[in-house]
Amino acid sequence: MKLKLIYASSVLLLFVLLLTACGSDESNSANQNDNSDSENNGSGTTELEILSWWTSGGEAEALNAVIDGFGEEEPNIEIVNAAVAGGGGSNSQAVLSSRLQGGEPPAVFQAQGGFDLLRWQEGDYLQSLNDLYEENGWRDVFPETIIDMNTIDGEIYGIPMNVHRNNMIWYNKKIFDDNGIEPPKTFADFFEIADTLQSKGIIPLALGDQNPRWSTLLFEMALLNELGAEDFSALWTGNEDFDTAKIRSAVNTFSRMLDYTNENHSSLDWQDAADLVASDEAAMLIMGDWASGFFMSRDLVANEDFGWVAAPGTEDIFNIVNDSMGYPTGVENAEEAEGFLAYLGSAEAQAEFNQLKGSIPARTDIDVSDFSEYSQSAAEDFKNLELNLSLAGGSPVPAGFLSRVDDAINTFVTQRDPDMLINSLEEAKSLLQE
Amino acid sequence: MNDHTDKKGVYERFKSFMVRNISLLVVLPSIIFVSVFVYVFIGWTGLVSFSNWNSIAPDLSFNGLQNYIQLFQSFRFQSDIRNMIFFSLLFILGVTLMGQFLAILLEQNIRGKWLFRNIFMFPMAMSFVVTGVAWRWIFNPESGVNIFLQKFGVSPGWYTDTTILPGWSLFKIEFGLPIGLIAVLIAAIWQMTGFSLAMYMAGLSGIPQEVREAALMDGASKWKTYTKVILPQLKPITYGIVLMMLQISLKIFDLVYTMTGSGPNFVTDMPAIYMYEATFKSNFYAEGAAISIVMLFMVMVFVIPYMFRRKEDA
Numbered sequence: 001m002k003l004k005l006i007y008a009s010s011v012l013l014l015f016v017l018l019l020t021a022c023g024s025d026e027s028n029s030a031n032q033n034d035n036s037d038s039e040n041n042g043s044g045t046t047e048l049e050i051l052s053w054w055t056s057g058g059e060a061e062a063l064n065a066v067i068d069g070f071g072e073e074e075p076n077i078e079i080v081n082a083a084v085a086g087g088g089g090s091n092s093q094a095v096l097s098s099r100l101q102g103g104e105p106p107a108v109f110q111a112q113g114g115f116d117l118l119r120w121q122e123g124d125y126l127q128s129l130n131d132l133y134e135e136n137g138w139r140d141v142f143p144e145t146i147i148d149m150n151t152i153d154g155e156i157y158g159i160p161m162n163v164h165r166n167n168m169i170w171y172n173k174k175i176f177d178d179n180g181i182e183p184p185k186t187f188a189d190f191f192e193i194a195d196t197l198q199s200k201g202i203i204p205l206a207l208g209d210q211n212p213r214w215s216t217l218l219f220e221m222a223l224l225n226e227l228g229a230e231d232f233s234a235l236w237t238g239n240e241d242f243d244t245a246k247i248r249s250a251v252n253t254f255s256r257m258l259d260y261t262n263e264n265h266s267s268l269d270w271q272d273a274a275d276l277v278a279s280d281e282a283a284m285l286i287m288g289d290w291a292s293g294f295f296m297s298r299d300l301v302a303n304e305d306f307g308w309v310a311a312p313g314t315e316d317i318f319n320i321v322n323d324s325m326g327y328p329t330g331v332e333n334a335e336e337a338e339g340f341l342a343y344l345g346s347a348e349a350q351a352e353f354n355q356l357k358g359s360i361p362a363r364t365d366i367d368v369s370d371f372s373e374y375s376q377s378a379a380e381d382f383k384n385l386e387l388n389l390s391l392a393g394g395s396p397v398p399a400g401f402l403s404r405v406d407d408a409i410n411t412f413v414t415q416r417d418p419d420m421l422i423n424s425l426e427e428a429k430s431l432l433q434e
Numbered sequence: 435m436n437d438h439t440d441k442k443g444v445y446e447r448f449k450s451f452m453v454r455n456i457s458l459l460v461v462l463p464s465i466i467f468v469s470v471f472v473y474v475f476i477g478w479t480g481l482v483s484f485s486n487w488n489s490i491a492p493d494l495s496f497n498g499l500q501n502y503i504q505l506f507q508s509f510r511f512q513s514d515i516r517n518m519i520f521f522s523l524l525f526i527l528g529v530t531l532m533g534q535f536l537a538i539l540l541e542q543n544i545r546g547k548w549l550f551r552n553i554f555m556f557p558m559a560m561s562f563v564v565t566g567v568a569w570r571w572i573f574n575p576e577s578g579v580n581i582f583l584q585k586f587g588v589s590p591g592w593y594t595d596t597t598i599l600p601g602w603s604l605f606k607i608e609f610g611l612p613i614g615l616i617a618v619l620i621a622a623i624w625q626m627t628g629f630s631l632a633m634y635m636a637g638l639s640g641i642p643q644e645v646r647e648a649a650l651m652d653g654a655s656k657w658k659t660y661t662k663v664i665l666p667q668l669k670p671i672t673y674g675i676v677l678m679m680l681q682i683s684l685k686i687f688d689l690v691y692t693m694t695g696s697g698p699n700f701v702t703d704m705p706a707i708y709m710y711e712a713t714f715k716s717n718f719y720a721e722g723a724a725i726s727i728v729m730l731f732m733v734m735v736f737v738i739p740y741m742f743r744r745k746e747d748a
Contacts, residue, residue: 094714097490119717122491210695264575266594266698400488403716407510407700414596414699420509 045078046336051099052110053092054357055085058293062356069352070343077336082106100125105328107337108344110161113322114149114395117158120326127327128155132338138345141363145387149395150324158324159345160362162354165378166288166390167221167311167319170274170295173304175202175283183309187225187253190312194260197283206282207261208268212410215258216402217392218286219409222253225313229388236396238432242425251418258413266413277306286311288321288393292374293358302373318385321393322362397432404428476730483723490717501724511725512607513700514708518732520611521619521704522683528623529679530672533630538660540631541638551635558628566692569621573693592617593694596701614701618690625689626682630675637671638664677740684733705729 054063060083067079084092089112096109100120111117120126133139133156139147142160150158171183179200184190194204209215224232226246234240262268262276274291276282278298285291295306310317325344331337343349350361355371360379368379389395394402408424411417452459486497505511536554540547557565572578573592580589593614601608641664649659687706696703696711705725713722 090711090715097714097717119490122489125490209698212696263591264594267570267574267576267592267694398489400716400718403711410696411509411699 045076046333047078047080048107048333048337048340049080049082050108050110050340051082051084051092051096051106053084053086053089054110055083057297058357062353065352065356066344066349069349070340073343074336074339077340079340096120100328103330105330107327107331107333108341109326109328110323111158111326112394113146113158113160113320113324114389114393115398116394117150117324117326118152119399120328121152121157125328126157127329127331128157129159129327129341130154130156132159132341132345136342136345141347141365143362143364143382143387145389146320146322146362149322149389158326159341160322160324161344161350162323162357162359163362163382164288164290164321164359164393165318165381166217166321166393167224167314167317168287168289168291169309169311170277170285170287170291171307171309172277172280172283173307174280176307181283183307184312185309185315187222187312191256191260193283198260203262203276203282204260204284205257205262206273206276206285207258207265208270208273209265209410209413210267210269212406212413213392214270214273214287215413216406216409217288218257219250219254220319220391221286221311221314222250222257223247223391224317224319224388225253225311226250229317229386233388233396236391236432238429242429243422247422248418251412251421255412255416255418258416289374289378290358292372296358296372308374316386317388318381319388319390319393320395321390322395401428401431404431479723479726482720483727485720485723487719487723488717488721492719497720501720502728505721505724505728507606509606510696510700510703510708511705512605514703514705516607516609517612517615517700517702517704518684521615521622521686522680522736524611524615524619525622525626525683526676526679528619529626529630530675532623532627533634533675534665534668536627536631537634537638540635551631554631555628557625558632560625562625562688563692565621565625566689569617569689570693573617573621593697593702596699598701612697612701614694614697618693618702621693622683622686622689626679629678633671633675634668637668641667673740673743677737680736680740681733684729684736705732 050063050067052063054060063081063083067081070077070079084095089110092110096106099105100123105125111120117126133147138159146160146163147156150156150160169183175181175197176183179196179202181193181196182189184193197204207214207218223235226249227235231240231246235242262273262282265273270287270291271294273282274285274287274294275298277285278295278300289308292302292306292308296302300306309315325341327337327341345363347361347363347366350363351366351368354361354375358372358375360368360371360375360382364383368376371379391397391402391405397405404424405428408421408428411424412421481494483501484497484499485494487493540551540554544550574580575589575591575594580592583589591614595613597613598608598610599613600610602610645663645667646659649663650656654662685706686704687710690702690704691707691710694702696707705728709722709725709729712718712725
């Protein structure tokens with residue numbers, strides 16, 4: 001009898017253990033929050049975490065400069081840099097998703113402006129920043145396009161930190177001068193130049209597509225050239241047909257561009273491709289303007305060693321890649337966190353951050369005369385040109401759609417089958433309509 | 435008095451219960467934790483794989499086999515299965531043969547045996563992530579090993595090669611051995627040979643000297659001694675190695691992810707990479723879960739019969 005009792009009680013114990021193991025999520029995180037609270041009271045400082053993938057070179061310097069700048073203003077708040085390296089941000093996003101779902105959000109996190117940021121709102125993980133925008137008068141200093149891309153139903157969910165332009169050709173001035181070549185304005189020019197260079201044994205177009213996103217960028221350039229900004233962005237509503245003569249022609253242009261790239265492109269990252277241009281092995285690179293920072297880090301001089309021109313047919317378009325900061329729900333120490341967010345949007349922080357990162361401020365009221373030669377020209381273009389959200393920058397489409405595009409492009413680069421590419425785009429279209 | 439004996443009786447019974455069930459009691463905590471953290475979560479993954487949860491917001495509404503159908507129809511997943519089959523076969527073959535070969539060489543009592551043993555086993559102590567990055571540069575077609583090979587007039591494309599041999603057309607893909615996988619195979623075999631070497635050396639040292647002497651006395655050549663007498667006795671060890679390597683190769687992620695990623699035309703993509711990217715990059719949670727379940731079934735299909743067979747043999 002008693003044995004049975006012991007047996008029964010041990011089964012019960014097992015069951016209780018099971019239940020507590022399953023239900024421990026909330027109580028655990030609550031405990032941890034309690035702990036951090038008591039720590040805060042003990043030391044007199046409040047800790048705030050900023051989660052990003054700004055881990056390399058200028059990016060990391062830029063982030064640290066902002067953290068230090070805030071530390072001078074608010075010595076009682078300690079900003080903890082919780083950056084996660086690798087995977088072009090996807091490792092950081094993996095951490096973010098588990099932290100948001102586990103109820104332990106960082107105070108502030110980095111996302112790409114637009115869909116990449118707003119997808120977190122599908123799970124109600126974001127707080128509206130409308131009040132902060134009103135208090136700080138941000139509606140007047142950020143361009144409308146940039147505010148709109150982070151807005152759902154009138155609620156703004158992101159503070160834009162920086163702006164990059166990614167419809168640019170970066171070229172090796174020495175190679176161009178030696179061969180008497182002018183930078184291309186149209187794709188006809190581009191292919192003519194490419195033929196000349198190839199016959200001389202120079203790689204016309206450097207490409208590093210170990211991450212297929214950089215081939216997607218080439219395809220985007222061909223699309224922009226063919227469609228123009230308006231029709232291009234209309235594609236991402238999900239109501240347009242992908243099987244049109246213009247898109248087929250863009251696919252054809254893209255395929256021809258691939259014929260002029262280095263053979264080992266699939267083993268390289270974009271920095272390695274930029275290096276081919278820097279070391280006079282390749283003539284051109286189509287890349288976002290973070291490439292200018294790369295060239296300068298190689299001690300190359302702007303307009304002397306390397307030059308830039310808008311990708312063919314896109315000189316009136318500023319194709320935006322942008323990082324925006326999100327503010328999760330359930331952040332401890334909300335008051336301090338909002339103080340930090342206000343600082344991130346301030347002119348001071350934006351000037352310092354962007355100068356170090358090699359991008360331009362998303363605010364248009366900042367004096368950029370201390371910035372690099374390229375950045376000054378880009379800041380001017382940002383005010384004057386038509387702004388367009390870049391596909392490869394992840395702003396106009398859901399992450400799922402973009403990864404289907406990347407997969408299709410990765411296959412196309414080898415197989416060169418236009419029907420297969422267009423079919424894949426058509427199949428992925430349903431992801432746009434949600 | 436009565437009370438006392440009663441208490442003693444309880445104590446005695448408790449003691450005998452403990453003694454009889456000690457084995458159960460000792461493993462009970464791990465049974466609990468394993469059942470929660472392995473089986474409950476496998477069940478959860480299975481549930482998610484039949485759902486519509488393909489964005490950030492959890493959506494567990496039933497979607498039937500849709501995720502699986504879509505998966506098996508995709509070019510990428512078909513490529514993954516092909517890569518997985520060829521990678522596993524050649525990886526296991528390479529590791530067992532190399533391990534056996536090196537173990538026999540080291541058994542010859544050559545000078546500096548300990549040094550070689552350590553050199554061969556050393557790679558196993560390193561992380562796949564570290565070696566993946568190193569191999570990526572070694573097999574980069576423009577640098578690394580090709581600089582040496584170019585002197586002999588060859589410069590293979592290694593993992594940038596998109597050729598598939600023999601390339602039979604099957605569903606959406608070309609079926610065969612992707613040449614790009616060879617670079618990854620060399621890296622993986624290099625790293626895990628130390629394991630099979632250690633196992634085989636242990637096995638060889640367990641074979642009594644008399645057996646070999648008897649074989650030699652009976653007029654068997656050294657070669658015959660190995661092939662007919664010694665190697666058959668290593669069979670259980672080979673089973674063990676194959677089982678271990680099979681589950682490494684079916685789940686391989688870190689080495690390939692850091693070395694080549696998906697590769698051009700997905701020639702070096704693996705289900706685990708697709709699963710990671712689907713889940714964390716694209717937020718296709720249900721699709722990611724479906725890939726995990728397929729991987730689980732592959733491990734089960736290959737490994738479970740193997741374990742039973744091993745039992746019979748032993």
